[in-house]
Amino acid sequence: MQNLGIYTDLAVEAQEMAIQRTGGEIEGVSVTEERKEYSMVTRIKVLNESAAQKIGKPVGEYVTIESQGLSTNNREIHNSLSGVIAGELERLINFDRLREDSTIFVVGLGNWNATPDALGPRVIHYLMITRHLYKEVPPELRKGLRSVCALSPGVMGLTGVQTAEIIKGVVERVKPEVIIAIDALAARSVSRLGTTIQISNAGIHPGSGLGKKRAGITQKSMGVPVIAMGIPTVVHATTIANDAIDKLFSSSKFAGAERERYNRLDPKYKNQIINEVLQPFFGNLVVTPKGIDELIQDMSRCIAGGINVALHPDITLENLSLYLA
């Protein structure tokens, strides 16, 4: 049965779902795992268009950093995670191909007025911004700090302009060599909330979790590489309802005729049932942990730390705390 109403921004979940559907490996998708001190790193490469179609994510690499410690307030674990983020960012950006004075443009996507959507703007808040200082400081002094600028444009409902348009306008004037775009994500599984970081070189599509068609922020549209980073902060309520039903029918109590009937059920019918439960909000209801306000603060610092370490040679895991706003 197809999963209408189930959405995820995470390639690692999309791939799991594709395997479940097809019953085996997906051709054109490579997966490697690496265990770190406080986290598990999974690197998924979607190698071609056919594979992209199958798992519903564009061609590119998707790194997933999983850690139960991300949602705690343990600074030792956060420091370790910042280090892992920095390593993956450095690899995906490949600083060797950048000039020493290349500008990096960090974009904080999302709506600062909606707590679970405010991850991007909060990360920007904690970032070390240097581009404006860069030009005023003599070269021998600025060694060790790259030129970094940032913007939190807000969502289309607040600006009236597609976010990609605003970014493109700034890109044309500032001429960065790389864009890093931060966004809050939607996961399928609640166990992903506050425990998973995704970093990808496949760009980002604002509002895609809401089923809205928006211009993407990708290498193709921007003219420079775009690294997307995010953490799931919500699961759509439709997904919760779907999964509860699925789980029940895959349990031993409904093993026979019921499961068969359920598997033959028209997905639209199931969707309509769920729709009735979620009236009048449907797609606009999100499931989020009670402590999301504090969670966003803590995770934003962790991500900003990783970006600071990756971008500025003089910022290290040891002295990081001196640079965090």
Add this chain to the structure above:
Amino acid sequence: MQNLGIYTDLAVEAQEMAIQRTGGEIEGVSVTEERKEYSMVTRIKVLNESAAQKIGKPVGEYVTIESQGLSTNNREIHNSLSGVIAGELERLINFDRLREDSTIFVVGLGNWNATPDALGPRVIHYLMITRHLYKEVPPELRKGLRSVCALSPGVMGLTGVQTAEIIKGVVERVKPEVIIAIDALAARSVSRLGTTIQISNAGIHPGSGLGKKRAGITQKSMGVPVIAMGIPTVVHATTIANDAIDKLFSSSKFAGAERERYNRLDPKYKNQIINEVLQPFFGNLVVTPKGIDELIQDMSRCIAGGINVALHPDITLENLSLYLA
């Protein structure tokens, strides 16, 4: 089948569930309805302990004001709703039995750091506070304004003290004649989010939506009448999952043996299935509309408006906007 995992703060939903369970009227519960311009007012009286047991709500009167317009930003509708709130408050408080200089103590319950839980503190923010001015102004000038004081104590996790203890401590010093306690509520149905106001003379039990046992804020514990007011801002994720499953099995597609088997299912088993979907958060996952941050602001003003009109003879629906912070 019993509904473990389903919770509601609303008497109107508790009563519906009781009727569904028992298949008919609940003895000892009286219900009357009145249609207003932009709202429907339902007054439920739980008349005795036996009825209280049946619907799971203490003896007392519960007024429900329902309006789709509450969650819009339409000031005309909000003004009308403030008027309805004021009317019900006046009736439940019965000002005739108060002295002219009696103090009313308004308590804003909930956690200002968690958006959907911040309704109480926000209402206090918009309230006309007068007690401190009251004593300094000559009697002929203060005609038309009652003595009102307020406190947003925060939740126990922030204070280390049971909220009822803090309130009681202040009550013993300030000696109000009535307490009005405002809190964000949890509903069973998402259609109640931002559309229903409950006002009750049965007091309030902080944290009861979370299944936590806390000292109540009631006439018995406080020594003066306690009016509780609230608006549902969340549905527990367990409830969504439960209801989606229920709805599916009550649909025509699962009319025969499946429904029977489902109805015979041990509620604990269903709960365990849902628990698996909501791991590792379970009871700490809430379903909330995306726009909850703005919604809380708008609804807080509406409630504060109603309280201002009810408490202060000189504040009317016409001049209300002059007094709202």
Add this chain to the structure above:
Amino acid sequence: MQNLGIYTDLAVEAQEMAIQRTGGEIEGVSVTEERKEYSMVTRIKVLNESAAQKIGKPVGEYVTIESQGLSTNNREIHNSLSGVIAGELERLINFDRLREDSTIFVVGLGNWNATPDALGPRVIHYLMITRHLYKEVPPELRKGLRSVCALSPGVMGLTGVQTAEIIKGVVERVKPEVIIAIDALAARSVSRLGTTIQISNAGIHPGSGLGKKRAGITQKSMGVPVIAMGIPTVVHATTIANDAIDKLFSSSKFAGAERERYNRLDPKYKNQIINEVLQPFFGNLVVTPKGIDELIQDMSRCIAGGINVALHPDITLENLSLYLA
């Protein structure tokens, strides 16, 4: 004596100071006044470069709306002021020369993290944004609402990019026909705080109050007319100190030799004295009313109201409250 260390964004104050200095009318500056119900409107025209030099403000028209009621929370007065703002905006923009579907771009300047500087972003928060809806709605339905978009870019310390650069980038893609730029202002006199609105067609220069040289947002730099609007929310601490000293020496107690000696005093010497009092902050100390947080909220709504009425033919002072976020 020259007034080093005294700064004002208000043309009306700059003109007063020029008159005081020169002892008479400034050639090339025309001033007219009009009394309204709750406000006084002063229109200053700086007609040529020579006059601009004399009063230290670029050529253009500067409208000042003064009202004690701006800083109150009286909605009737605010509504009236929104009407006056709308009228002046309409005159300065001259809508007759715009096409019906021309886009207007409203920019909220300033730092949302610094309360007295957050006026611009707050006004954007309360604005009716329509450009994204505009294209999806059939022409006969969208009659009555103009295409309005907005951005709060943040200050250079937060973005690393000159604000004018960001605006220019967006202007090149969105191609508005008018820009309206909102900013918190610095006044010379504390009596101006929260009581004066300035609207001008001479553009805006971010950070000029801090003595920092920044690229301007003007018709010349943007290629389309720029209307600047603002309200003073701070007085520089240097100005307070200066004025207190001035006032003392112009009092009758220091009428003779002292005043003469004072008037011959090297302005740099006086500046140095004040500098010592304001060490180590000097230019970074601002004088602001205690209630500035609430004041910003109230005044932002008033300005947003005026802009909404001016831009959208279907929004009037009567139905304005339905459109304010």
Add this chain to the structure above:
Amino acid sequence: MQNLGIYTDLAVEAQEMAIQRTGGEIEGVSVTEERKEYSMVTRIKVLNESAAQKIGKPVGEYVTIESQGLSTNNREIHNSLSGVIAGELERLINFDRLREDSTIFVVGLGNWNATPDALGPRVIHYLMITRHLYKEVPPELRKGLRSVCALSPGVMGLTGVQTAEIIKGVVERVKPEVIIAIDALAARSVSRLGTTIQISNAGIHPGSGLGKKRAGITQKSMGVPVIAMGIPTVVHATTIANDAIDKLFSSSKFAGAERERYNRLDPKYKNQIINEVLQPFFGNLVVTPKGIDELIQDMSRCIAGGINVALHPDITLENLSLYLA
């Protein structure tokens, strides 16, 4: 000349002013200084009523910790300062006289809606609150954590109740053995803003900086020792004006007759001049650094850290970051 219009919450400034006035040591006031790694600690003891009268501060001990690093975001310095705070707190509280399970009540004074006044509530936000956990945990597990509770009552304008009344009400129910009260302070000198911490066992008087008479929070009124802590975040605008004038007349340029005349000037006359400059706000104008919003966050964490280390034996400077919210 007396200094009407000059106000300071700092004993160290009050003492300096008294010395300046009287031209020598103040009898009954003892002062000792100790240099620490990143700070200078001054301990002033006001030994009797006559001395208290002279310097305008009640009998008791006032510890001043001065450090330029307090207003930076340098975590190493903040950690060191937290250690100094902890040491002074431990000395003033004298834990030896407390039982192991004594409760300590921390009060966050001030108005969370006015940035420079929000220090107290922010400190509470970062504090380790344990009293509610304390009773549920077996004694062998809770070793190392004391029972701490907290409240941020808000200011009288928000509650309608004198803050001391609210605190007293809670004290009577919770029965703490010590109260620690945190408040933002007003200094005389701008160089004190964000660079000085004051800790005192003389209690606190809310609103005294505004010249308002309020009930104090002292050992006498509360029945248990009260430790007051605070950091200056504002200077009254009147003080700035006063000091600029003073400085000018004490400069060599006004050495002769002018200074004499100035010194003979009726203080009321000077006050009236300053009043004219600060119309219509006068006492309600505060001078504050532009970056006060960020400053409050950083300093609140530093103070909360010191309190956490002082109160909980198991929290040390090394593991402190694990306990800060």
